[in-house]
Amino acid sequence: MRMVAVLAAVALLAASGCGADHDDTPPPATVEVFTWWAEGGEKAGLDALITQFGTDCRGQRFENGAVAGGAGVNAKQALTERMIRHDPPDTFQAHAGAELLDYIDAGQVADLTGYYADWGLRDVLPAGLIDDLTVRGKIYSVPANIHxxxxxxxxxxxxxxxxxxxxxxxxxxxxxxxxxxxxxxxxxxxxxxxxxxxxxxxxxxxxxxxxxxxxxxxxxxxxxxxxxxxxxxxxxxxxxxxxxxxxxxxxxxxxxxxxxxxxxxxxxxxxxxxxxxxxxxxxxxxxxxxxxxxxxxxxxLADSFTLSTGAANLGGTECWLKTVGSAAGQQVFNQAKGSIPARTDVPATGFSPYQQSAMTDWKSAVQVPSCAxxxxxxxxxxxxxxxxxxxxxxxxxxxxxxxxxxxxxxxxxxx
CATH class of the missing domain: 3.40.190.10 (Periplasmic binding protein-like II)
Incomplete structure (x- = not known):
């Protein structure tokens, strides 16, 4: 009996030792976010959004999949190659609107229409923008900004x-x-x-x-x-x-x-x-x-984020998208990047004189899309x-x- 007790005590101590080095908190889940924001104001905006994501989505870790290149020229090529290999990131940056048609037709992005209702986005995004984002009755991305x-x-x-x-x-x-x-x-x-x-x-x-x-x-x-x-x-x-x-x-x-x-x-x-x-x-x-x-x-034009079909971390990606579409996320991101919020309810305080003028125009000007x-x-x-x-x-x-x-x-x- 003494030997049994000693062995039990040793096992308990071993378990306690493991607990000292590795607590029961699970490691953070990773969300791979693919962008072309790698320098200048674009990177500053992404960094601000990452910080907001860390606040909003505790337990999730941001993995930066940035590929540098003006207007995403290099990133789009790299993304295409990954899609061919069936190795998509959890979410990727794309210009909102017609640019997403190829991904939609290939079944590579998920329908986000329900999230727009859940997160109240239809109430804070211009109706014209919602129309331009809608393809065959569904919406496939969340805009982070307007340029x-x-x-x-x-x-x-x-x-x-x-x-x-x-x-x-x-x-x-x-x-x-x-x-x-x-x-x-x-x-x-x-x-x-x-x-x-x-x-x-x-x-x-x-x-x-x-x-x-x-x-x-x-x-x-x-x-x-x-x-x-x-x-x-x-x-x-x-x-x-x-x-x-x-x-x-x-x-x-x-x-x-x-x-x-x-x-x-x-x-x-x-x-x-x-x-x-x-x-x-x-x-x-x-x-x-x-x-x-x-x-x-x-x-x-609008930088937006998608939900890749079969994303490895669905919950984390949903939280990223919610942050992207939130008033707080759009405020910190756009103040740093130089763009303006797609939402019309973000206060102009803290934005540059140019941004404030653009925010005013966004609410009243005639909106047309950009093929470029x-x-x-x-x-x-x-x-x-x-x-x-x-x-x-x-x-x-x-x-x-x-x-x-x-x-x-x-x-x-x-x-």
Whole structure:
């Protein structure tokens, strides 16, 4: 009996020893979040959202699956390869809207419609945005923010040296100001980057020359890509390219932005993530205006998150998505990233002057989607348009460019 008692005591001590090193608390569950936010204001926003996730979702651990590259070019390729291997992350970043069509058709993302009711998102997101997020009656992503695409950023010192002290009233006046910069010796009056950034510029010109409704109709079939107004817009676009840097196809948007910061350019058309990036790079004195002729049109794009079909950590991913869509999550994320909340109930306190103006416009302006950032067209359509722009750089013929754009619309437009 004594031996039994000793053995029992030893076993108890052994168990106690294990408990001292390894308590009964289960290890945190991991949520792999796949994004392209790897630097600058984008990473700052992600870091703020991760902190909020840690507060909201205790017991869950964030695993960063970021792949760097402007507009997600590299990340989308890496994600495609993972999907082919049937190795999806729990959740991945995508531009809200038509860009998700390929994932939806492939059955790679889950229906989130019920969460919108559970979390009250229909009450705080604009009805137009809900409509754009809805595909065949279902919603497949939660937007973290709203970005505005049709914004021109300026170097006020460069403009002032050329005698330019106010934003141009229309596209004709903008072209005149570009000519003044060129005459003043500015190397590249309009800073330009690679294909998708050129598509942003083309879209802004199309909004000016067609108007908001006819522009939106380009992606629904209501507006003909072969029409004379589109030809006129392409002509204006070509004129603007003539005031840009010759190495545009070799630069991503941050490199093009550097021309603006260094005083080698006066203007850059870029989404409003540039605001946070310019500040982070020590250039807080930038100016901005809506692209000339766009009026009160707000060309939007939204970073959103999905629930991958068969996500390994369903509960943790649900908590991540709830944080992404929450007022607290959108406040801390967007203040750091430079975008604005998709929700309309987040107070403007703590946001920059630019963000506050964009938040006001988001509630009242005419909203149109962006093909360059996936809210207006599918990834395949976007790729075809970017290829047409690259081809134009090699063999610049406006009629050929218009024909290629029309052909892309014919191939990919969906009812």
């Amino acid at each position: 505005r695409a049709n914004v021109v950023w300026t170097n006020p010192a460069v403009l002032a040296a050329a005698g330019i002290t106010a934003p141009p009233e229309d596209l004709h006046a903008f072209i005149e100001d570009l000519a003044r910069l060129k005459a003043a010796g500015v190397e590249a009056p309009l800073a330009l980057g690679r294909d998708w950034t050129q598509l942003m510029l083309l879209e802004a010109v199309l909004i000016t020359d067609l108007g908001a409704d006819r522009f939106a109709g380009l992606f629904t079939g209501a507006t003909d890509w072969t029409s004379a107004p589109v030809a006129e817009a392409i002509g204006d676009f070509v004129t603007l390219l003539g005031y840009g840097n010759l190495d545009r196809d070799a630069l991503d948007w941050p490199q093009a932005e550097r021309l603006l910061i260094d005083g080698k350019a006066g203007y850059q058309l870029m989404g409003d993530w540039a605001a946070a990036d310019l500040t982070a790079k020590g250039f807080p004195g930038y100016g901005w205006f809506t692209f000339p002729g766009n009026g009160n049109t707000f060309q939007w 950032h996936g809210s207006g067209c599918s990834q395949a359509w976007q790729s075809a348009v970017n290829a047409a722009l690259r081809a134009y750089s090699t063999a610049p013929d406006p009629k050929t460019l218009q024909g290629a754009l029309a052909q892309a619309a014919t191939r990919f437009i969906r009812s």
